[in-house]
Amino acid sequence: MLILYLAIMKIQVFAVLKDFFDKEFELHDNITDASALRERLVQWNPAAATILSISRFAVNDEFIDNDFQFKENDTIYIIPPGSGG
Amino acid sequence: MLILYLAIMKIQVFAVLKDFFDKEFELHDNITDASALRERLVQWNPAAATILSISRFAVNDEFIDNDFQFKENDTIYIIPPGSGG
Amino acid sequence: MTPSILSHQEVVDELAYISASPLDIIAMLGKSHNPRAGAIVLFSGEVRNHSNGKDVIYLEYEAQEKMASKMMEEIIAEAKNKWQLTIAVAVHRVGKVAVCESAVAVITASPHRHEAFTANRYIIDRIKHELPIWKCEYFQDGSKQWGGNCNCHNITGEVGKHVYNA
Amino acid sequence: MTPSILSHQEVVDELAYISASPLDIIAMLGKSHNPRAGAIVLFSGEVRNHSNGKDVIYLEYEAQEKMASKMMEEIIAEAKNKWQLTIAVAVHRVGKVAVCESAVAVITASPHRHEAFTANRYIIDRIKHELPIWKCEYFQDGSKQWGGNCNCHNITGEVGKHVYNA
Numbered sequence: 450m451l452i453l454y455l456a457i458m459k460i461q462v463f464a465v466l467k468d469f470f471d472k473e474f475e476l477h478d479n480i481t482d483a484s485a486l487r488e489r490l491v492q493w494n495p496a497a498a499t500i501l502s503i504s505r506f507a508v509n510d511e512f513i514d515n516d517f518q519f520k521e522n523d524t525i526y527i528i529p530p531g532s533g534g
Numbered sequence: 535m536l537i538l539y540l541a542i543m544k545i546q547v548f549a550v551l552k553d554f555f556d557k558e559f560e561l562h563d564n565i566t567d568a569s570a571l572r573e574r575l576v577q578w579n580p581a582a583a584t585i586l587s588i589s590r591f592a593v594n595d596e597f598i599d600n601d602f603q604f605k606e607n608d609t610i611y612i613i614p615p616g617s618g619g
Numbered sequence: 620m621t622p623s624i625l626s627h628q629e630v631v632d633e634l635a636y637i638s639a640s641p642l643d644i645i646a647m648l649g650k651s652h653n654p655r656a657g658a659i660v661l662f663s664g665e666v667r668n669h670s671n672g673k674d675v676i677y678l679e680y681e682a683q684e685k686m687a688s689k690m691m692e693e694i695i696a697e698a699k700n701k702w703q704l705t706i707a708v709a710v711h712r713v714g715k716v717a718v719c720e721s722a723v724a725v726i727t728a729s730p731h732r733h734e735a736f737t738a739n740r741y742i743i744d745r746i747k748h749e750l751p752i753w754k755c756e757y758f759q760d761g762s763k764q765w766g767g768n769c770n771c772h773n774i775t776g777e778v779g780k781h782v783y784n785a
Numbered sequence: 786m787t788p789s790i791l792s793h794q795e796v797v798d799e800l801a802y803i804s805a806s807p808l809d810i811i812a813m814l815g816k817s818h819n820p821r822a823g824a825i826v827l828f829s830g831e832v833r834n835h836s837n838g839k840d841v842i843y844l845e846y847e848a849q850e851k852m853a854s855k856m857m858e859e860i861i862a863e864a865k866n867k868w869q870l871t872i873a874v875a876v877h878r879v880g881k882v883a884v885c886e887s888a889v890a891v892i893t894a895s896p897h898r899h900e901a902f903t904a905n906r907y908i909i910d911r912i913k914h915e916l917p918i919w920k921c922e923y924f925q926d927g928s929k930q931w932g933g934n935c936n937c938h939n940i941t942g943e944v945g946k947h948v949y950n951a
Contacts, residue, residue: 464753465765510685532766533752534664549919550931595851617932618918619830654834661827668820719818
């Protein structure tokens with residue numbers, strides 16, 4: 450019998466991404482990096498593919514690279530391009 | 535007997551030029567254009583040659599060219615380079 | 620309230636890069652004088668009553684406030700150092716902002732004008748392109764629209780790389 | 786005083802490009818909002834306490850006021866038209882100006898920020914290079930100096946032709 454370890458990730462999205470996902474949600478998954486998370490979210494809601502492709506991810510209030518390895522209980526922010534000012 | 539017609543010109547100078555000339559004075563001379571006036575003022579006070587060479591002349595609140603012909607009773611402003619702001 | 624809490628409050632006010640209450644650009648300008656500063660430049664980005672061919676009622680700004688604050692602080696420190704500014708401050712509103720209210724304000728000062736102008740433009744350009752702050756426009760016709768995200772990635776080929784006019 | 790004289794006074798105030806009394810940049814900024822203007826840029830040129838290695842007490846500005854006013858009006862009209870500005874105002878002080886006081890102020894506003902920044906810089910550059918206004922610095926040591934006339938003629942080869950950074 451195969452046991453998959455499913456990590457808990459807290460996700461928070463902003464601005465227009467809230468039209469596609471809940472503002473905050475948890476993901477129980479075996480995803481370990483940002484690239485995989487992006488793919489997972491696109492599978493989940495294909496309509497968000499374009500905005501996700503130009504959004505950046507952040508952990509601990511710092512932008513992360515695509516190969517950043519998540520740790521258990523990380524809060525991941527998904528940051529679309531800014532439109533401040 | 536030769537009679538020279540001496541026109542009256544009112545001259546007004548500004549800023550650093552006041553270190554070389556009275557702020558306002560009259561010139562009774564047979565000068566007819568701006569070039570000649572500049573030469574006349576340099577003869578009068580050679581120390582002002584440099585600043586006069588980079589100053590502009592104005593009549594009726596408009597800058598004039600070197601060949602502008604003065605009329606009797608014109609008030610001529612001598613305008614050194616600006617240093618406002 | 621003890622004096623130490625009061626003075627902490629003052630420090631926090633000085634560092635408030637993101638504000639939920641209206642920006643008092645008049646008060647900001649009033650504080651921005653320095654006997655070494657010959658040139659002061661203020662930029663105020665204000666809400667227009669018209670956008671995308673529609674009448675605007677108000678905007679609402681959202682931010683990832685911790686990241687936005689930290690990035691603002693870094694941008695200002697970099698500009699202050701690069702152009703040897705006498706004064707550099709910037710604040711961005713969050714929440715509802717009415718027409719004619721200021722959504723973002725930047726003040727720079729330097730001995731001569733070139734630095735104050737260049738640095739001010741640099742700071743506002745980076746704020747508008749890079750900070751995790753987003754506007755949503757609310758229109759008279761009842762519709763809303765998340766605002767003009769920057770499209771620099773189309774030019775640079777990389778998300779998070781930007782091009783600037785200045 | 787009749788109402789007509791009062792309203793004439795107001796018109797004159799609006800057109801006061803040269804001022805013998807302190808510039809109230811706070812009041813100028815307070816008036817500079819417009820629902821079509823998304824970007825407001827204010828420049829204030831203020832008197833520094835140090836110049837040419839000496840301590841400055843105050844400056845004194847002299848102007849050929851009629852010409853300076855007329856040129857200011859033309860520069861502002863040109864900028865307003867060229868960059869389609871919503872607001873364009875400028876005032877220059879004459880007489881004694883103390884350290885930290887504003888000697889010249891320019892406000893520009895436009896729908897987007899590029900125009901307001903570019904036009905503001907254009908207006909102040911032309912004011913500083915072209916207008917018949919001169920400063921005299923009065924120093925702590927009792928000396929005075931007529932100030933840094935522009936040297937553009939050394940580059941352009943022609944008096945009255947200027948070069949600009951912007």
